[in-house]
Protein backbone atom coordinates (compact mmCIF):
# COMPACT_ATOMS: atom_id res chain seq x y z
CA UNK A 174 0.00 0.00 0.00
CA UNK A 175 2.91 2.34 0.66
CA UNK A 176 4.34 1.60 -2.76
CA UNK A 177 1.15 2.64 -4.52
CA UNK A 178 1.14 5.87 -2.54
CA UNK A 179 4.67 6.60 -3.73
CA UNK A 180 3.77 5.96 -7.36
CA UNK A 181 0.70 8.21 -7.14
CA UNK A 182 2.81 10.87 -5.51
CA UNK A 183 5.43 10.81 -8.26
CA UNK A 184 2.71 10.98 -10.94
CA UNK A 185 1.28 13.97 -9.14
CA UNK A 186 4.73 15.56 -8.88
CA UNK A 187 5.38 15.18 -12.57
CA UNK A 188 1.98 16.70 -13.32
CA UNK A 189 2.89 19.64 -11.13
CA UNK A 190 6.27 19.71 -12.79
CA UNK A 191 4.64 20.10 -16.21
CA UNK A 192 3.28 23.49 -15.32
CA UNK A 193 6.80 24.67 -14.58
CA UNK A 194 8.26 23.56 -17.92
CA UNK A 195 8.35 26.32 -20.45
CA UNK A 196 7.44 25.73 -24.07
CA UNK A 197 9.48 26.83 -27.08
CA UNK A 198 7.05 29.68 -27.79
CA UNK A 199 8.20 31.43 -24.62
CA UNK A 200 10.84 34.14 -24.38
CA UNK A 201 12.12 34.93 -20.92
CA UNK A 202 12.23 38.63 -20.03
CA UNK A 203 13.09 38.69 -16.34
CA UNK A 204 13.87 36.06 -13.71
CA UNK A 205 13.83 36.73 -9.99
CA UNK A 206 15.21 34.23 -7.52
CA UNK A 207 14.93 34.54 -3.76
CA UNK A 208 16.98 31.82 -2.12
CA UNK A 209 17.92 30.75 1.34
CA UNK A 210 21.66 30.59 2.02
CA UNK A 211 23.15 27.12 1.74
CA UNK A 212 23.66 24.65 4.59
CA UNK A 213 25.33 26.30 7.57
CA UNK A 214 26.93 25.42 10.84
CA UNK A 215 24.59 25.51 13.85
CA UNK A 216 24.25 28.45 16.21
CA UNK A 217 26.18 26.64 18.91
CA UNK A 218 28.62 23.78 19.25
CA UNK A 219 27.52 20.39 20.54
CA UNK A 220 29.59 17.29 21.15
CA UNK A 221 27.53 14.75 19.22
CA UNK A 222 30.43 13.94 16.88
CA UNK A 223 31.73 10.40 16.92
CA UNK A 224 35.19 11.39 15.72
CA UNK A 225 37.28 14.53 16.10
CA UNK A 226 35.52 16.00 13.06
CA UNK A 227 33.14 18.67 14.27
CA UNK A 228 31.75 21.93 12.92
CA UNK A 229 34.54 24.44 12.51
CA UNK A 230 32.47 27.51 13.29
CA UNK A 231 28.95 28.68 14.12
CA UNK A 232 26.33 30.18 11.80
CA UNK A 233 28.64 30.16 8.75
CA UNK A 234 28.23 28.58 5.33
CA UNK A 235 29.45 24.98 5.14
CA UNK A 236 31.31 23.51 2.20
CA UNK A 237 28.15 21.47 1.54
CA UNK A 238 26.17 24.74 1.46
CA UNK A 239 28.63 26.29 -0.96
CA UNK A 240 28.25 23.22 -3.22
CA UNK A 241 24.44 23.54 -3.12
CA UNK A 242 24.52 27.07 -4.51
CA UNK A 243 27.27 26.28 -6.98
CA UNK A 244 25.10 23.47 -8.40
CA UNK A 245 22.07 25.78 -8.62
CA UNK A 246 24.23 28.25 -10.55
CA UNK A 247 25.32 25.52 -12.94
CA UNK A 248 21.76 24.45 -13.66
CA UNK A 249 20.69 28.08 -14.13
CA UNK A 250 23.50 28.53 -16.64
CA UNK A 251 22.10 25.65 -18.67
CA UNK A 252 18.64 27.19 -18.57
CA UNK A 253 19.23 30.96 -18.72
CA UNK A 254 22.40 31.13 -20.81
CA UNK A 255 22.55 28.01 -23.00
CA UNK A 256 18.89 27.28 -23.68
CA UNK A 257 16.96 30.52 -23.17
CA UNK A 258 19.72 33.00 -23.98
CA UNK A 259 18.26 35.41 -21.45
CA UNK A 260 21.80 36.09 -20.23
CA UNK A 261 25.12 36.47 -22.05
CA UNK A 262 27.76 33.80 -21.55
CA UNK A 263 29.91 36.28 -19.62
CA UNK A 264 28.91 37.91 -16.39
CA UNK A 265 27.78 41.52 -16.69
CA UNK A 266 26.36 43.87 -14.06
CA UNK A 267 24.10 45.20 -16.81
CA UNK A 268 22.27 41.88 -16.81
CA UNK A 269 22.67 40.56 -13.28
CA UNK A 270 21.87 42.15 -9.95
CA UNK A 271 22.74 40.21 -6.79
CA UNK A 272 21.89 41.23 -3.24
CA UNK A 273 22.90 39.60 0.04
CA UNK A 274 22.00 40.35 3.64
CA UNK A 275 24.57 41.40 6.22
CA UNK A 276 25.14 37.73 7.15
CA UNK A 277 28.38 36.32 5.72
CA UNK A 278 26.61 33.07 4.83
CA UNK A 279 24.27 34.81 2.35
CA UNK A 280 27.20 36.68 0.79
CA UNK A 281 29.19 33.45 0.43
CA UNK A 282 26.14 31.65 -1.00
CA UNK A 283 25.77 34.39 -3.62
CA UNK A 284 29.46 34.03 -4.54
CA UNK A 285 28.95 30.27 -4.89
CA UNK A 286 25.84 30.52 -7.07
CA UNK A 287 27.41 33.11 -9.38
CA UNK A 288 30.55 30.93 -9.64
CA UNK A 289 28.36 28.15 -11.03
CA UNK A 290 26.40 30.52 -13.28
CA UNK A 291 29.42 32.37 -14.70
CA UNK A 292 32.40 30.01 -14.31
CA UNK A 293 34.70 32.12 -16.51
CA UNK A 294 34.61 34.84 -13.85
CA UNK A 295 34.85 32.52 -10.83
CA UNK A 296 37.63 33.60 -8.48
CA UNK A 297 39.81 30.91 -6.92
CA UNK A 298 38.08 29.50 -3.85
CA UNK A 299 38.99 26.68 -1.49
CA UNK A 300 35.66 24.95 -2.17
CA UNK A 301 35.42 25.47 -5.92
CA UNK A 302 35.22 22.03 -7.56
CA UNK A 303 36.48 23.34 -10.91
CA UNK A 304 39.36 25.44 -12.12
CA UNK A 305 38.95 29.15 -11.40
CA UNK A 306 37.78 31.19 -14.36
CA UNK A 307 40.29 32.75 -16.71
CA UNK A 308 38.57 36.13 -16.39
CA UNK A 309 38.70 36.23 -12.64
CA UNK A 310 37.27 39.60 -11.83
CA UNK A 311 34.61 38.06 -9.59
CA UNK A 312 31.14 39.48 -9.04
CA UNK A 313 29.50 42.62 -7.71
CA UNK A 314 27.28 41.73 -4.78
CA UNK A 315 25.27 44.37 -2.98
CA UNK A 316 25.44 43.45 0.70
CA UNK A 317 22.86 45.47 2.59
CA UNK A 318 23.58 46.58 6.16
CA UNK A 319 21.08 45.15 8.63
CA UNK A 320 19.81 48.58 9.72
CA UNK A 321 18.87 49.46 6.12
CA UNK A 322 17.59 46.09 5.02
CA UNK A 323 13.82 46.38 5.18
CA UNK A 324 13.45 44.17 2.14
CA UNK A 325 15.36 40.92 2.56
CA UNK A 326 15.91 40.94 6.29
CA UNK A 327 13.28 42.89 8.16
CA UNK A 328 13.41 41.58 11.72
CA UNK A 329 13.53 42.60 15.38
CA UNK A 330 16.85 44.39 14.84
CA UNK A 331 15.57 47.00 12.38
CA UNK A 332 11.80 47.18 12.92
CA UNK A 333 10.46 47.94 16.41
CA UNK A 334 6.91 47.03 15.48
CA UNK A 335 8.05 43.67 14.15
CA UNK A 336 9.94 43.07 17.39
CA UNK A 337 6.74 43.63 19.36
CA UNK A 338 4.84 41.28 17.06
CA UNK A 339 7.57 38.66 17.46
CA UNK A 340 7.56 39.02 21.25
CA UNK A 341 3.76 38.80 21.23
CA UNK A 342 3.81 35.52 19.27
CA UNK A 343 6.65 34.10 21.36
CA UNK A 344 4.72 34.72 24.57
CA UNK A 345 1.39 33.44 23.21
CA UNK A 346 -0.25 30.24 24.38
CA UNK A 347 -0.82 29.44 20.69
CA UNK A 348 2.90 29.37 19.91
CA UNK A 349 3.72 27.45 23.07
CA UNK A 350 1.15 24.88 22.09
CA UNK A 351 1.93 24.73 18.36
CA UNK A 352 5.67 24.38 18.67
CA UNK A 353 5.82 22.97 22.19
CA UNK A 354 3.75 19.99 21.08
CA UNK A 355 6.78 18.41 19.40
CA UNK A 356 9.02 18.94 22.40
CA UNK A 357 6.41 17.75 24.88
CA UNK A 358 5.68 14.64 22.85
CA UNK A 359 9.22 13.64 21.87
CA UNK A 360 11.60 14.97 24.53
CA UNK A 361 12.03 11.55 26.10
CA UNK A 362 12.60 9.88 22.74
CA UNK A 363 15.35 12.31 21.80
CA UNK A 364 16.81 12.19 25.33
CA UNK A 365 17.07 8.42 25.08
CA UNK A 366 18.53 8.59 21.59
CA UNK A 367 21.35 10.95 22.50
CA UNK A 368 21.82 9.62 26.03
CA UNK A 369 21.22 12.96 27.76
CA UNK A 370 18.47 12.76 30.37
CA UNK A 371 15.74 15.39 30.56
CA UNK A 372 16.70 17.59 27.61
CA UNK A 373 15.42 21.12 28.17
CA UNK A 374 13.58 22.68 25.24
CA UNK A 375 16.69 24.75 24.42
CA UNK A 376 18.83 21.60 24.38
CA UNK A 377 16.20 19.78 22.33
CA UNK A 378 16.30 22.61 19.78
CA UNK A 379 20.11 22.67 19.63
CA UNK A 380 20.26 18.89 19.28
CA UNK A 381 17.77 18.83 16.41
CA UNK A 382 19.68 21.64 14.70
CA UNK A 383 22.99 19.78 15.05
CA UNK A 384 21.39 16.62 13.72
CA UNK A 385 19.96 18.49 10.74
CA UNK A 386 23.04 20.43 9.62
CA UNK A 387 25.46 17.56 10.19
CA UNK A 388 23.74 15.83 7.25
CA UNK A 389 25.52 18.27 4.95
CA UNK A 390 28.97 17.45 6.35
CA UNK A 391 31.35 14.59 6.99
CA UNK A 392 30.41 14.58 10.68
CA UNK A 393 29.54 11.13 12.02
CA UNK A 394 27.07 11.38 14.88
CA UNK A 395 27.60 9.41 18.05
CA UNK A 396 23.96 8.29 17.86
CA UNK A 397 21.90 6.97 14.96
CA UNK A 398 18.76 8.95 14.17
CA UNK A 399 16.01 7.15 12.30
CA UNK A 400 13.67 8.76 9.77
CA UNK A 401 11.24 9.04 12.69
CA UNK A 402 13.75 11.06 14.76
CA UNK A 403 14.45 13.31 11.82
CA UNK A 404 10.73 13.87 11.30
CA UNK A 405 9.83 15.13 14.78
CA UNK A 406 13.02 17.17 14.88
CA UNK A 407 12.10 18.75 11.53
CA UNK A 408 8.59 19.46 12.74
CA UNK A 409 10.02 21.16 15.82
CA UNK A 410 12.47 23.22 13.77
CA UNK A 411 9.65 24.19 11.39
CA UNK A 412 8.09 25.92 14.40
CA UNK A 413 10.64 28.68 13.87
CA UNK A 414 8.61 30.11 10.99
CA UNK A 415 5.41 30.06 13.05
CA UNK A 416 7.27 32.25 15.52
CA UNK A 417 8.87 34.57 12.97
CA UNK A 418 6.55 34.82 10.01
CA UNK A 419 2.93 33.75 10.44
CA UNK A 420 2.09 33.34 14.14
CA UNK A 421 0.33 36.67 13.64
CA UNK A 422 -0.49 38.28 10.25
CA UNK A 423 1.32 41.43 11.28
CA UNK A 424 4.64 39.60 10.99
CA UNK A 425 4.42 38.56 7.34
CA UNK A 426 2.77 41.83 6.36
CA UNK A 427 5.75 43.80 7.63
CA UNK A 428 8.38 41.36 6.37
CA UNK A 429 7.00 40.95 2.83
CA UNK A 430 5.84 44.53 2.22
CA UNK A 431 8.89 45.90 0.40
CA UNK A 432 9.40 42.76 -1.64
CA UNK A 433 5.77 42.79 -2.81
CA UNK A 434 6.23 46.43 -3.73
CA UNK A 435 9.19 45.54 -5.87
CA UNK A 436 7.24 42.79 -7.63
CA UNK A 437 4.48 45.29 -8.33
CA UNK A 438 7.02 47.75 -9.73
CA UNK A 439 8.59 45.14 -11.97
CA UNK A 440 5.17 44.24 -13.36
CA UNK A 441 4.50 47.92 -14.11
CA UNK A 442 7.94 48.23 -15.69
CA UNK A 443 7.27 45.26 -17.97
CA UNK A 444 3.87 46.56 -19.01
CA UNK A 445 5.48 49.85 -19.97
CA UNK A 446 3.96 52.17 -17.40
CA UNK A 447 7.09 52.77 -15.34
CA UNK A 448 10.69 53.55 -16.19
CA UNK A 449 13.56 52.10 -14.21
CA UNK A 450 14.01 55.47 -12.46
CA UNK A 451 10.39 55.21 -11.27
CA UNK A 452 10.93 51.86 -9.51
CA UNK A 453 11.34 53.63 -6.18
CA UNK A 454 11.48 50.58 -3.92
CA UNK A 455 13.96 48.80 -6.17
CA UNK A 456 16.08 51.94 -6.52
CA UNK A 457 16.44 52.22 -2.72
CA UNK A 458 18.82 49.26 -3.05
CA UNK A 459 19.79 49.19 -6.74
CA UNK A 460 20.72 52.89 -6.96
CA UNK A 461 21.18 53.12 -10.74
CA UNK A 462 18.30 55.20 -12.02
CA UNK A 463 19.76 55.31 -15.53
CA UNK A 464 19.57 51.50 -15.70
CA UNK A 465 19.77 49.30 -17.62
CA UNK A 466 17.22 47.04 -15.97
CA UNK A 467 18.95 43.74 -15.12
CA UNK A 468 17.35 40.52 -16.38
CA UNK A 469 18.31 38.25 -13.53
CA UNK A 470 17.80 39.36 -9.95
CA UNK A 471 19.28 37.19 -7.23
CA UNK A 472 18.34 37.74 -3.61
CA UNK A 473 20.04 35.61 -0.97
CA UNK A 474 18.15 35.61 2.28
CA UNK A 475 16.87 33.50 5.17
CA UNK A 476 14.27 30.85 6.02
CA UNK A 477 11.90 33.15 7.91
CA UNK A 478 11.99 35.79 5.17
CA UNK A 479 11.10 33.29 2.43
CA UNK A 480 8.26 32.01 4.54
CA UNK A 481 6.91 35.55 5.06
CA UNK A 482 7.17 36.25 1.30
CA UNK A 483 5.11 33.13 0.57
CA UNK A 484 2.48 34.26 3.08
CA UNK A 485 2.62 37.69 1.43
CA UNK A 486 1.84 36.07 -1.92
CA UNK A 487 -1.11 34.32 -0.29
CA UNK A 488 0.53 30.90 -0.28
CA UNK A 489 0.69 29.24 3.12
CA UNK A 490 3.49 26.73 3.52
CA UNK A 491 3.58 25.35 7.08
CA UNK A 492 7.14 24.10 6.86
CA UNK A 493 10.42 25.95 6.46
CA UNK A 494 12.69 26.33 3.45
CA UNK A 495 15.67 24.00 3.35
CA UNK A 496 19.11 25.52 2.96
CA UNK A 497 19.46 26.70 -0.69
CA UNK A 498 15.70 26.43 -1.35
CA UNK A 499 14.43 29.10 -3.72
CA UNK A 500 11.31 30.98 -4.83
CA UNK A 501 11.40 31.77 -8.55
CA UNK A 502 9.44 34.29 -10.60
CA UNK A 503 9.74 34.06 -14.36
CA UNK A 504 8.31 36.80 -16.56
CA UNK A 505 8.02 35.68 -20.18
CA UNK A 506 6.39 36.55 -23.48
CA UNK A 507 4.45 33.79 -25.25
CA UNK A 508 4.26 33.95 -29.06
CA UNK A 509 1.52 31.32 -29.01
CA UNK A 510 -0.65 33.67 -26.94
CA UNK A 511 -0.62 36.98 -28.79
CA UNK A 512 2.83 37.77 -27.46
CA UNK A 513 1.31 38.53 -24.09
CA UNK A 514 3.44 38.54 -20.97
CA UNK A 515 2.91 35.88 -18.29
CA UNK A 516 4.40 35.18 -14.89
CA UNK A 517 5.28 31.75 -13.59
CA UNK A 518 5.94 31.26 -9.86
CA UNK A 519 7.45 28.19 -8.26
CA UNK A 520 9.34 26.96 -5.23
CA UNK A 521 12.28 24.60 -5.18
CA UNK A 522 12.90 22.95 -1.82
CA UNK A 523 15.81 21.12 -3.45
CA UNK A 524 17.41 21.45 -6.88
CA UNK A 525 15.56 18.43 -8.22
CA UNK A 526 12.13 19.38 -6.90
CA UNK A 527 9.72 21.98 -8.26
CA UNK A 528 6.45 22.99 -6.64
CA UNK A 529 3.97 25.39 -8.21
CA UNK A 530 3.11 28.48 -6.20
CA UNK A 531 -0.41 29.74 -6.76
CA UNK A 532 -0.96 33.33 -5.70
CA UNK A 533 -3.96 34.38 -3.61
CA UNK A 534 -7.29 33.93 -5.47
CA UNK A 535 -5.55 32.48 -8.54
CA UNK A 536 -5.95 28.92 -9.79
CA UNK A 537 -2.70 28.44 -11.70
CA UNK A 538 0.95 29.22 -11.08
CA UNK A 539 1.17 30.73 -14.57
CA UNK A 540 -0.92 33.88 -14.92
CA UNK A 541 -1.00 36.97 -17.10
CA UNK A 542 1.13 39.93 -16.13
CA UNK A 543 -2.04 41.94 -15.50
CA UNK A 544 -3.46 39.29 -13.16
CA UNK A 545 -0.11 39.07 -11.38
CA UNK A 546 0.11 42.82 -10.95
CA UNK A 547 -3.44 43.19 -9.65
CA UNK A 548 -3.05 40.29 -7.20
CA UNK A 549 0.19 41.70 -5.82
CA UNK A 550 -1.35 45.18 -5.56
CA UNK A 551 -4.26 43.70 -3.55
CA UNK A 552 -1.87 41.92 -1.19
CA UNK A 553 0.00 45.17 -0.63
CA UNK A 554 -3.25 46.97 0.09
CA UNK A 555 -4.30 44.21 2.49
CA UNK A 556 -1.16 44.84 4.55
CA UNK A 557 -2.44 48.33 5.39
CA UNK A 558 1.15 49.58 5.06
CA UNK A 559 2.12 52.47 2.80
CA UNK A 560 5.55 53.34 4.18
CA UNK A 561 7.53 50.57 5.81
CA UNK A 562 9.86 52.77 7.87
CA UNK A 563 6.87 54.64 9.24
CA UNK A 564 5.01 51.39 10.01
CA UNK A 565 8.01 49.99 11.84
CA UNK A 566 8.02 53.07 14.09
CA UNK A 567 4.29 52.83 14.89
CA UNK A 568 2.99 51.32 18.11
CA UNK A 569 2.13 47.64 17.93
CA UNK A 570 -1.35 46.61 18.97
CA UNK A 571 -1.85 42.89 19.42
CA UNK A 572 -4.83 41.45 17.60
CA UNK A 573 -4.74 38.57 20.09
CA UNK A 574 -5.35 36.38 17.08
CA UNK A 575 -2.75 33.79 16.25
CA UNK A 576 -2.44 31.10 13.62
CA UNK A 577 -4.48 28.16 14.96
CA UNK A 578 -1.96 25.91 16.75
CA UNK A 579 -4.11 22.78 16.35
CA UNK A 580 -4.32 23.36 12.61
CA UNK A 581 -0.60 23.95 12.59
CA UNK A 582 0.12 20.66 14.39
CA UNK A 583 -2.19 18.87 11.96
CA UNK A 584 -0.47 20.40 8.92
CA UNK A 585 2.93 19.23 10.13
CA UNK A 586 1.63 15.79 11.10
CA UNK A 587 0.38 15.47 7.54
CA UNK A 588 3.67 16.62 6.10
CA UNK A 589 5.66 14.09 8.15
CA UNK A 590 2.95 11.41 8.25
CA UNK A 591 4.96 8.67 6.56
CA UNK A 592 7.91 8.92 8.92
CA UNK A 593 5.97 9.68 12.09
CA UNK A 594 3.52 6.84 11.61
CA UNK A 595 6.23 4.47 10.44
CA UNK A 596 7.70 4.22 13.87
CA UNK A 597 4.35 4.01 15.65
CA UNK A 598 3.76 0.97 13.52
CA UNK A 599 7.09 -0.45 14.63
CA UNK A 600 6.42 0.44 18.22
CA UNK A 601 3.02 -1.19 18.23
CA UNK A 602 4.56 -4.25 16.67
CA UNK A 603 7.17 -4.31 19.38
CA UNK A 604 4.42 -4.09 21.98
CA UNK A 605 2.66 -6.99 20.33
CA UNK A 606 5.80 -9.03 20.80
CA UNK A 607 7.10 -8.68 17.25
CA UNK A 608 4.55 -11.18 15.97
CA UNK A 609 4.40 -9.30 12.73
CA UNK A 610 8.09 -9.36 12.02
CA UNK A 611 7.71 -11.39 8.81
CA UNK A 612 5.25 -8.87 7.33
CA UNK A 613 7.46 -6.04 8.41
CA UNK A 614 10.42 -7.36 6.51
CA UNK A 615 8.45 -7.41 3.28
CA UNK A 616 8.20 -3.61 3.52
CA UNK A 617 11.65 -3.43 2.00
CA UNK A 618 11.08 0.00 0.50
CA UNK A 619 9.95 1.42 3.79
Ligand SMILES: *[C@@H]1O[C@H](CO)[C@@H](O)[C@H](O)[C@H]1NC(C)=O
Pocket residue numbers: 220221222223224225226227228
Ligand atom coordinates in the same frame (compact mmCIF):
# COMPACT_ATOMS: atom_id res chain seq x y z
C1 LIG B 1 34.10 16.33 18.90
O1 LIG B 1 34.47 17.65 18.56
C2 LIG B 1 35.01 18.38 19.64
C3 LIG B 1 35.24 19.81 19.17
O2 LIG B 1 35.89 19.84 17.94
C4 LIG B 1 36.26 17.71 20.15
O3 LIG B 1 36.77 18.44 21.24
C5 LIG B 1 35.91 16.31 20.60
O4 LIG B 1 37.07 15.64 20.98
C6 LIG B 1 35.26 15.56 19.46
N1 LIG B 1 34.77 14.24 19.94
C7 LIG B 1 35.36 13.10 19.59
C8 LIG B 1 34.72 11.88 20.14
O5 LIG B 1 36.32 13.06 18.85
Ligand SMILES: *[C@@H]1O[C@H](CO)[C@@H](O)[C@H](O)[C@H]1NC(C)=O
Pocket residue numbers: 226227228229235236390391392
Ligand atom coordinates in the same frame (compact mmCIF):
# COMPACT_ATOMS: atom_id res chain seq x y z
C1 LIG C 1 36.43 21.65 9.04
O1 LIG C 1 37.59 22.04 8.34
C2 LIG C 1 38.37 20.94 7.85
C3 LIG C 1 39.64 21.50 7.25
O2 LIG C 1 39.33 22.41 6.26
C4 LIG C 1 37.55 20.15 6.86
O3 LIG C 1 38.25 19.02 6.39
C5 LIG C 1 36.26 19.68 7.51
O4 LIG C 1 35.45 19.04 6.57
C6 LIG C 1 35.52 20.86 8.13
N1 LIG C 1 34.37 20.35 8.86
C7 LIG C 1 33.10 20.57 8.49
C8 LIG C 1 32.07 19.96 9.33
O5 LIG C 1 32.81 21.23 7.51
Ligand SMILES: *[C@@H]1O[C@H](CO)[C@@H](O)[C@H](O)[C@H]1NC(C)=O
Pocket residue numbers: 234277280281284
Ligand atom coordinates in the same frame (compact mmCIF):
# COMPACT_ATOMS: atom_id res chain seq x y z
C1 LIG D 1 32.82 34.68 2.64
O1 LIG D 1 32.93 36.03 2.19
C2 LIG D 1 33.90 36.79 2.87
C3 LIG D 1 33.80 38.21 2.35
O2 LIG D 1 33.98 38.23 0.97
C4 LIG D 1 35.27 36.18 2.63
O3 LIG D 1 36.25 36.91 3.36
C5 LIG D 1 35.26 34.73 3.08
O4 LIG D 1 36.48 34.13 2.74
C6 LIG D 1 34.14 33.97 2.40
N1 LIG D 1 34.08 32.63 2.94
C7 LIG D 1 33.76 31.60 2.17
C8 LIG D 1 33.71 30.29 2.86
O5 LIG D 1 33.50 31.69 1.00
Ligand SMILES: *[C@@H]1O[C@H](CO)[C@@H](O)[C@H](O)[C@H]1NC(C)=O
Pocket residue numbers: 356357358359360361
Ligand atom coordinates in the same frame (compact mmCIF):
# COMPACT_ATOMS: atom_id res chain seq x y z
C1 LIG E 1 8.67 15.18 28.17
O1 LIG E 1 8.05 14.01 27.65
C2 LIG E 1 7.21 13.34 28.53
C3 LIG E 1 6.78 12.05 27.86
O2 LIG E 1 6.22 12.33 26.62
C4 LIG E 1 6.06 14.22 28.93
O3 LIG E 1 5.21 13.56 29.82
C5 LIG E 1 6.62 15.48 29.56
O4 LIG E 1 5.58 16.38 29.85
C6 LIG E 1 7.61 16.15 28.63
N1 LIG E 1 8.27 17.24 29.34
C7 LIG E 1 8.05 18.49 29.05
C8 LIG E 1 8.80 19.48 29.90
O5 LIG E 1 7.31 18.86 28.18
Ligand SMILES: *[C@@H]1O[C@H](CO)[C@@H](O)[C@H](O)[C@H]1NC(C)=O
Pocket residue numbers: 370371
Ligand atom coordinates in the same frame (compact mmCIF):
# COMPACT_ATOMS: atom_id res chain seq x y z
C1 LIG F 1 14.49 13.77 35.03
O1 LIG F 1 13.30 14.41 35.45
C2 LIG F 1 12.52 13.62 36.31
C3 LIG F 1 11.21 14.35 36.55
O2 LIG F 1 11.45 15.70 36.82
C4 LIG F 1 13.31 13.39 37.60
O3 LIG F 1 12.57 12.57 38.47
C5 LIG F 1 14.61 12.70 37.25
O4 LIG F 1 15.41 12.57 38.39
C6 LIG F 1 15.37 13.48 36.20
N1 LIG F 1 16.50 12.71 35.77
C7 LIG F 1 17.72 13.18 35.74
C8 LIG F 1 18.79 12.22 35.36
O5 LIG F 1 17.99 14.35 36.00
Ligand SMILES: *[C@@H]1O[C@H](CO)[C@@H](O)[C@H](O)[C@H]1NC(C)=O
Pocket residue numbers: 441444445446543546547
Ligand atom coordinates in the same frame (compact mmCIF):
# COMPACT_ATOMS: atom_id res chain seq x y z
C1 LIG G 1 -0.24 48.38 -16.89
O1 LIG G 1 -0.82 48.05 -15.64
C2 LIG G 1 -1.60 49.11 -15.06
C3 LIG G 1 -2.06 48.64 -13.69
O2 LIG G 1 -2.76 47.43 -13.78
C4 LIG G 1 -2.75 49.46 -15.97
O3 LIG G 1 -3.47 50.53 -15.39
C5 LIG G 1 -2.21 49.83 -17.32
O4 LIG G 1 -3.28 50.03 -18.19
C6 LIG G 1 -1.30 48.75 -17.89
N1 LIG G 1 -0.70 49.26 -19.10
C7 LIG G 1 -0.59 48.51 -20.17
C8 LIG G 1 0.08 49.16 -21.34
O5 LIG G 1 -0.99 47.37 -20.24
